[in-house]
Structures are given as C-alpha cells and as structure tokens.
Amino acid sequence: MISAFLSLLACMVLAAGARAGGDDGLAGYRKAEPPAERVTLVNPGFETGTDGWNLPAGYRHDPAGGRNGTGALRAERSDPAVYTLCSQTIKLNPGGRYRFGAWVRTQGVEGGGSGATVCLEYSGVKGWMGGSYPEGVKGTRDWTFVEGIVQVPANAVSCTITPYLDRKTTGTAWFDDFKVEPESATWSAYLITPRRETLSPAGGPVVFGSVITGEFVLPPDRIGEGDLNCRVEAVTEKGAVLREVTAPVRGDRIVAAPGPLPEGPLTLRLRLLDTRRKLILGDQSIPVTVSGAAAPEGACVIDEAGRALVGGKPFLPVGLYLSDVKKEDIGRLAASPFNCVMPYASMSLKLDGSKLEGIEAIREVLDACDAGGIRMIFSLKDIFAGTKWEDIAFAGAKGEDAVVGKAVTAFRGHPAILAWYVNDELPTTMLDRLVARRRLVNHLDPGHPTWAVLFQFEELSLYGPTCDVMGVDPYPIENRKNRDMERVLQGVVASEKAVGTGAGMALWVVPQIFNWGCYHAPDRAAMLKEYRDPTEPEMRAMALLCALKGARGFVFYSYFDLLRPQAKPDFVRRWPEVCRVGKTLRDLEPFLLSGRPSSTVTVESGAGRVEARLFVSDAGRRCVLVAGIGPGESRAVLALDPGVKYRSKYGLTTSLGKGRWRFKGTDICADILEER
Numbered sequence: 284m285i286s287a288f289l290s291l292l293a294c295m296v297l298a299a300g301a302r303a304g305g306d307d308g309l310a311g312y313r314k315a316e317p318p319a320e321r322v323t324l325v326n327p328g329f330e331t332g333t334d335g336w337n338l339p340a341g342y343r344h345d346p347a348g349g350r351n352g353t354g355a356l357r358a359e360r361s362d363p364a365v366y367t368l369c370s371q372t373i374k375l376n377p378g379g380r381y382r383f384g385a386w387v388r389t390q391g392v393e394g395g396g397s398g399a400t401v402c403l404e405y406s407g408v409k410g411w412m413g414g415s416y417p418e419g420v421k422g423t424r425d426w427t428f429v430e431g432i433v434q435v436p437a438n439a440v441s442c443t444i445t446p447y448l449d450r451k452t453t454g455t456a457w458f459d460d461f462k463v464e465p466e467s468a469t470w471s472a473y474l475i476t477p478r479r480e481t482l483s484p485a486g487g488p489v490v491f492g493s494v495i496t497g498e499f500v501l502p503p504d505r506i507g508e509g510d511l512n513c514r515v516e517a518v519t520e521k522g523a524v525l526r527e528v529t530a531p532v533r534g535d536r537i538v539a540a541p542g543p544l545p546e547g548p549l550t551l552r553l554r555l556l557d558t559r560r561k562l563i564l565g566d567q568s569i570p571v572t573v574s575g576a577a578a579p580e581g582a583c584v585i586d587e588a589g590r591a592l593v594g595g596k597p598f599l600p601v602g603l604y605l606s607d608v609k610k611e612d613i614g615r616l617a618a619s620p621f622n623c624v625m626p627y628a629s630m631s632l633k634l635d636g637s638k639l640e641g642i643e644a645i646r647e648v649l650d651a652c653d654a655g656g657i658r659m660i661f662s663l664k665d666i667f668a669g670t671k672w673e674d675i676a677f678a679g680a681k682g683e684d685a686v687v688g689k690a691v692t693a694f695r696g697h698p699a700i701l702a703w704y705v706n707d708e709l710p711t712t713m714l715d716r717l718v719a720r721r722r723l724v725n726h727l728d729p730g731h732p733t734w735a736v737l738f739q740f741e742e743l744s745l746y747g748p749t750c751d752v753m754g755v756d757p758y759p760i761e762n763r764k765n766r767d768m769e770r771v772l773q774g775v776v777a778s779e780k781a782v783g784t785g786a787g788m789a790l791w792v793v794p795q796i797f798n799w800g801c802y803h804a805p806d807r808a809a810m811l812k813e814y815r816d817p818t819e820p821e822m823r824a825m826a827l828l829c830a831l832k833g834a835r836g837f838v839f840y841s842y843f844d845l846l847r848p849q850a851k852p853d854f855v856r857r858w859p860e861v862c863r864v865g866k867t868l869r870d871l872e873p874f875l876l877s878g879r880p881s882s883t884v885t886v887e888s889g890a891g892r893v894e895a896r897l898f899v900s901d902a903g904r905r906c907v908l909v910a911g912i913g914p915g916e917s918r919a920v921l922a923l924d925p926g927v928k929y930r931s932k933y934g935l936t937t938s939l940g941k942g943r944w945r946f947k948g949t950d951i952c953a954d955i956l957e958e959r
Contacts, residue, residue, distance in 0.1 A: 308514070308527070309554070315562040320465040322381065324373060324444070327461040329354035339367040341448075349459040350386055350426055356446060356458040363394055363451045364805050370445040373463060375405075378437040380466040380496040384430030385446060388457040389420045396449030397671075398422075399456030400429050403463070405439040412436060413741065417710060418671055419449065420456070432466065432711050434496065434741040450803060469496050470555045470565025472513070472537065473747035475787045478585050479725050479732070482573045484546050489515075491537040491553070492782060494744035495564075508532065510559040515539045516552040525549070529556075535744065535780060544573045569748070570722070582730035583701050585751060589789040589835050590876055591732075593658075593701070597876035598622075600701065600791055601868045602660070604841035608648050609635050612842070615858075617655035620865035623701050624652070625838050629662040630674055630690065641678045642693050649699040658701035660734060660838065661694060663687055663724070667716065670709065687723055695728040703728070706735035706749060708756075711742055717749040725751070736793055740773050743781035753782050756793035756840060759825075759951075763815045766950040767913035771825050772894070775832035784833030785881075791836025792829040796822055796861050797844035807849040816853065819860040820933070823867055824910055824953035830868070830875060831896040831908040837868055871955075874898035874906050884909075884921050891917035893946055905929075907956040909936060911948040918947045921956075929956040 325335025330353055333344050342358050349355035356369065375381060385401045392398050400419025405412050417431035435442060446458040474480050475490045482489065493513070511532035517525045526541040532555070541551075548570065555565040578584045583593050591598045602623035605612060616624065626632060633644040634651060652659055665674040666686050675682055680689040694700055703724050706717055721733050736754035737746055743753065755774035759765055775784070775792065782788035795817055800810030817825070826837055839861065845854050868875075877900050884895040884907060895909040905927055911917025923929070925942030935954040936946045946954060 309556075309563065312556065312561045312563050315468075315557070315564050320376070320379075322373065322375065322463040322465065324461055324463060325371060328459055329356050336369060336371050338369050341365065341367045342369045345457060348457045354459075357455065358399070358446065358448050358458070359455045360448050360453050363453050366450050368445050368447050370443040372441060372443050375435050375439075375442045375463070376465075377435055377439050380432065380434050380469075381463055382430060382432050382466055383415075383444060383461075383463040384417075384428055385461040386426045386459045387420045387429050387446075388426045388459075389422060389424050390455040391423055392421050392448065392452060392454030392456055394449075394452040394454075396452050398452055399446075399448055399454070399458075401431075401444065401446045401458065401461070403431065403433045403442065403444050405433070405435050405442045407436070407438050407440055412439060413738075415710065415739075417712075421452075426459075430462075430712070434711075434739075434745075436741050466496065468564075470494070470567065471496070471745055471747075472553045472555075472565075472567045472569070473744075474551070474569055474571070475536075475747065475782055476587070478788075479729075479751055480569065480571045480722070482541075482544060482549075482571050484544055484573055484575050486541060486543045489539050489541060489551075490783070490787065491539070492744055492747045493532055493535055493537050493555075494747075494781075495555075496745070508534070510557045511564075512556045512558050513537045513539070514554045514556060515541060517541050517544055518550045518552050520548060520550075536783070546573045546575065548572055576729075579730040581698060583732060584730075585732055585789045587786070588878070588880075589785045589787070589833065591701075591789065591836065597872075599868065599872050599876055600658075600660075600836035600838060601865050602658075602838040604793070604838060604843070606843040608632055608652070610651070613651050613655045613657065616657050619862050620869045621862075622656065622869075623658040623660060623838065624842075625660040625662060625704055627662055627664075629659070629704075630665070630677055645694065646697065649694065649697045653697070653699040657699070659699050660702045660704050661690070661700055662704040662707075663690060663720075664704050664707040664709075666690075667709070667713070667720075683720075684723060687720070688727060691724055691727040695730060700731055702732050702734045702752065704736075705733045706737070706746070708736065708738055711739070711745050714745060714749065717746070721749050721751070732789070734791060740777040743777045747782055747788075750788075752789040752791050752836070753778050753784070754791050754793055754836075754838075758795040758797075758799070758840070760795060760815065760817045760821065761799045762813060766915070768821075768825050768828060768910075768951045769912055771828055772832075772892075772912055775829050775834065779833060785835075789836065790829075790834045791838060792826075792834040793838055793840050794822065794825045794829065796839045796857075796864075797841055798850055801844045801847045801849055804849060807852070810849045816850075816857060819863060820953070821951040822861065822864045823933075824951045826864060826868055827908050827953040827955070828894060828910040828912075830871065831881075831894060831910065835875060837865075839865075867955075871898075871906070871908075873900040873902070873904070877901050884923065887920040887922070889918040889920065891915060891919075893917050893919035895919075895921055895946070897923070905958040908953070909946050909956065910953040911946070911951070913950040913952070916947070916949055917952060918945070920945050923956075928959045930959050931955075932957055 345357040398419040398421035404414030415431040415433035530539040605626040732751035735750035757770040757774040759770040784790035800814030804810035932955040
C-alpha cells in the first residue's frame with residue numbers, strides 16, 4: 284500500500300508558484316542519448332542450414348524457401364494433436380526491453396490458436412516464467428512480418444526465440460530473417476490517483492506511476508534513484524503554465540502537489556530529470572479534467588480504498604466470465620452467490636427465443652440480468668481493427684470509435700452495467716490505442732470504470748494509463764503435476780508494484796476455475812489423463828491470496844469452460860464447488876469492504892512461503908486471511924493480538940496460546956481465522 288508513502292513524500296514536494304512561460308527552469312539540460320546494444324542471433328536467415336537452431340520433428344531447412352529464394356525454416360503439421368517447438372537460446376540483458384519478430388509465409392494453415400507465429404520466452408532458476416506471444420498468420424498468405432515486444436524480468440537467466448505452429452493448428456509455414464533488437468530506453472508516467480484522470484479543483488497530492496524500460500546509462504555510470512526528479516507542469520489549452528512543481532522520484536512513484544486549479548481541461552506535462560548530469564530523460568503529457576462534479580446517480584465509482592461503490596454503497600464484484608447469456612444462465616446465477624458477469628459476446632447478446640435484434644436485444648438481456656440481481660461488465664475488447672476477434676460494425680455504426688460510441692451511449696444508463704471491459708491481454712504494441720480507448724470511454728461515460736485484464740506481469744506498469752481498474756489472470760494449474768500458486772502471487776505482487784492496489788488503483792482479479800484440458804486435450808479421455816480440475820480448496824486459496832494482497836473484485840474464468848463437452852459431465856459436482864468459493868468471498872464482504880484499514884501480520888515461517896493479513900469490519904470484528912503458496916508443506920506461526928479469540932474456518936490453523944497461531948498446509952492452501 285502507498286498511503287504512508289504518499290504522506291511521507293507529500294511533505295518532500297518542492298513547489299513553485301504559478302507562472303507563464305516554458306522551459307527557463309531547464310537551462311543547461313540536454314536530452315539523454317541511449318547507449319547502443321546489439322543482440323546476436325545465429326543464422327537468423329537460415330543461410331547456413333540449421334546452425335544455431337534446435338529442430339525437432341516437423342521442422343526442416345528449406346534451402347530455397349526464403350523471401351529471396353534463399354534459405355528458410357519450414358514447419359509442417361498434419362496431425363493437430365502433435366505439438367513440437369523449434370528454438371534458439373539467445374543472450375538478453377535482464378531487465379531489458381526488446382522488439383522481436385520474423386517473416387512468415389503460410390499455406391493452408393488452419394485450426395485454433397494464433398496460427399504460424401513466433402514468440403520470445405524467458406526462464407528463471409525454477410524454469411519457464413513467461414514471454415510475449417504475438418498473433419500469427421493463418422490461411423494461405425505471402426510473407427508477413429510478425430512482431431512483438433518483450434520485457435525481460437530482472438531475475439531471468441535465459442531467453443529463447445521460437446517459431447512455431449500453434450496448438451491444434453495444421454498446415455505449412457516458412458520462417459525467415461529473424462530479428463531481436465533492443466528498444467530505446469524510455470520513461471512512462473501515468474496517473475494513479477486521483478482516479479479517471481480527473482483532479483479536484485481544491486488540489487491535493489497527485490500520485491503518478493513511473494516506469495523506466497531499458498537503461499539510459501550503462502554501468503559503471505548508472506543513474507541512481509537519488510539523481511531523479513520529475514518536473515510537473517499544469518498547462519492550459521493555450522499553453523499557459525498555471526502551476527509548476529518538482530518532485531522526487533522514489534522507486535515507481537512520484538507524488539506532486541500542484542495546488543488548486545481551475546475547472547476544465549488541462550494537460551499535465553511531466554519531465555524526468557537527472558539533476559546530477561543535467562539530463563532530460565523523458566517527456567510525458569497526460570490530459571486531465573479538473574472537476575468537482577458528483578458522480579451520476581447509480582454510478583460505479585472507485586473510492587480511495589480501491590473499493591467499488593455502486594449507488595454510493597460498497598460493492599464487491601464476485602462474478603464469472605461467460606460467452607453469451609442464456610435464460611438458463613441467468614436463473615442459475617440468480618440463485619448463486621455471484622453478482623456479476625463478463626460475457627465475451629456482449630456486442631451480440633440475445634436471449635434464446637427472443638425476436639429482438641441489435642441494441643434492443645442486448646437491452647433485453649441487461650433487463651433480465653437486472654431482474655436477477657446480476658450486474659454486467661460489458662465487453663468492448665474486440666472493437667479493435669486487426670485483432671483476432673475484430674468487431675468494428677454495430678447497429679449502423681462503422682469504425683472503432685463510432686462503434687464504441689454507439690455501444691457506450693446506448694447502455695451507459697442501464698442499471699445492470701457495472702464496468703466496461705476494454706482490454707483482454709492485448710500487447711504493448713497497441714498501448715497508444717489502448718490509452719485512447721480508455722480516455723474515450725471515460726469521456727462517454729463518467730459513471731462506470733474501465734477494466735483491463737493482463738497476463739503480461741512484467742509489463743503491468745506500462746498498462747497503467749489504459750484502464751481505471753487493473754486485472755490479472757494467473758492460471759497456475761496447467762496439468763496434473765502443478766501444486767503451487769506462485770504464478771498467482773507474481774500477478775498480485777506485480778499489480779501492487781504497478782498501480783498500488785488498495786490505496787492506489789483498484790484490482791479485480793481473474794482466478795482459475797477451469798481445466799486446461801478444455802483447451803489442450805483433444806477429448807475427455809486425454810483431459811482426464813493429462814490434466815486436472817482445480818480443487819475447491821485450491822480455488823478458494825487462490826482467491827483468498829488475491830484478497831489479502833489487495834484485490835477487491837473477483838471474476839472467475841470461466842463458467843463456459845465448465846460446460847464444454849470434455850468437462851460437462853463434471854458440472855453437477857463442480858458448480859456447487861465454485862458456488863461455495865463464491866459464497867466464501869461474499870461472506871468476507873464486511874471485512875474486504877470495510878472502511879477500516881487492513882494490516883500486516885507478523886509471520887514466522889517454518890517451511891515454504893506463507894502470506895497473511897488482518898482485516899477489521901466496520902463493526903470492529905476481526906478476521907485473518909492466511910495462504911500457503913506451495914508446493915509441498917507450508918508452515919508458519921502468526922503473531923496476533925492475544926486478547927482476541929479466533930476460530931479456524933478450514934482447520935489449518937491452531938492456537939499455541941498467547942496470541943500465537945500455527946498455520947500448516949500442503950501445496951495450494953489457505954485458511955480464515957474468524958473472531959469468535
């Protein structure tokens with residue numbers, strides 16, 4: 284949390300008065316020049332056979348298949364169940380940011396996934412950590428350049444570049460002229476609070492996120508944190524500087540106090556300064572609105588504690604991803620603990636049997652959800668030209684902005700709307716478009732936040748300006764061997780670093796309830812053999828870990844996977860399990876939505892890694908959430924107030940007396956200590 288941080292730094296801000304003019308305070312400063320870096324790829328054009336590449340079955344060298352009749356890599360697959368990967372290990376700087384890609388030609392590439400593409404992955408001491416996976420090429424197409432951007436984690440120990448045909452994809456593809464190039468060192472800043480890029484006329488501290496990708500100066504002369512300051516100017520539409528402050532940069536945050544401002548549109552111009560070397564390292568402009576207007580009636584707003592307030596009352600989103608919305612689904616959900624849904628097919632919703640079309644058909648679905656006590660996070664995520672599920676024509680409107688405008692203005696006043704879903708894992712190559720989309724939706728609807736969900740944990744800070752509510756979707760149980768939720772911990776820790784969940788931007792997480800076999804296994808028999816469902820204790824533990832790390836919304840992925848052909852025979856067992864997990868979260872509403880701050884718990888670890896946090900309801904009742912990350916045994920002693928009596932809800936925590944409690948669990952596990 285950053286509340287204490289904010290209070291400390293607010294006292295450190297160096298403020299100057301209002302002035303008219305420009306850059307006279309930066310006399311003697313010059314722009315920094317990034318150092319050169321080269322990445323070595325062995326045989327990137329396959330001109331010397333297969334040198335440097337690991338070629339499994341399905342890949343071979345084509346001596347005349349390249350772009351100019353030169354060498355190329357040829358990949359073929361006729362059996363969609365076969366999945367092999369060709370790769371080359373490359374040396375990249377930990378913490379660096381790189382643009383990579385290759386030319387791809389296809390013949391008859393069909394099936395699921397991204398088609399023929401290339402990815403860049405990184406691994407740590409414990410193995411695979413993640414990567415960047417750009418959308419590839421399908422069908423029969425001439426040479427197309429496929430590229431992506433990757434942020435290499437600071438703790439990565441190796442990287443690989445991999446051309447491949449995605450899972451369940453068949454056909455033939457040629458790959459040629461691979462490239463990996465360092466991105467120039469850049470600085471990005473974004474507004475964390477106040478929210479929605481809207482400032483109060485009365486002024487007050489403004490908190491920015493700050494992220495540097497790459498390095499401006501390489502060793503031995505690195506730029507230190509103490510060298511960094513940020514100059515913030517509040518600039519009118521005519522270019523007049525109303526306020527100017529200089530604030531220190533501390534880690535990933537900048538706190539400035541520009542003072543009272545007139546209502547209306549302004550631009551905050553930020554410049555990152557190395558005051559020791561007199562360097563301007565970066566320049567960023569953030570359009571803001573200064574307004575003291577109250578939120579519209581019935582609006583969903585995010586308060587200072589990161590809670591959703593609906594109609595002025597705290598609301599904890601506990602929901603599910605859906606594909607579409609049927610009458611049967613609404614009836615089932617209305618009888619469940621879940622209070623919201625995120626349907627992918629929001630732009631084409633239609634109740635089964637309805638004779639309505641277009642906007643009226645969608646409104647009928649919203650009416651039915653509202654009658655069932657279900658709110659909707661409306662998906663706008665496909666309204667981007669060139670993306671996989673491109674949808675840029677709707678109700679007579681054509682083009683991205685026109686379609687967004689049509690949808691948002693049509694449904695923004697409906698009582699079932701909770702938020703707008705604006706990004707489902709889209710890449711950082713689209714950042715400018717994503718920022719513009721968030722600002723467009725905020726302008727069209729001041730009453731509902733935008734939500735983005737990402738798996739790109741190493742790049743979350745770059746997505747700071749793209750949404751009002753951050754989301755992460757870690758799915759750690761990929762096969763029958765997985766027994767830890769390290770991936771979940773990575774996601775929530777990355778969120779805290781990027782946007783300061785709780786006292787910063789709100790976090791609505793996407794916990795796993797699905798079986799990965801629904802995507803990777805050709806049939807039910809293969810799914811049962813190689814994959815497994817998350818158990819009820821595992822689903823509960825993943826949600827509780829997110830809650831104790833700051834999440835104040837939970838939208839589980841996914842309801843429709845529970846009904847896929849491979850998984851549907853288990854629905855009668857799994858649906859009650861999922862509902863009990865949802866009820867656990869709803870029962871925690873007095874604590875998670877309390878106006879009283881939560882606090883850390885002293886944890887004396889004996890084995891594994893254990894996380895715990897204390898919550899106090901508005902009525903003064905306490906509870907402790909505790910989670911073991913796994914794999915293997917998690918064991919720790921918690922130091923609590925000896926004057927408070929607790930009971931363990933799931934039996935993993937026992938009293939040792941005098942306020943000391945021993946938590947003990949195995950693999951993915953969690954418990955709740957409730958005050959008696």
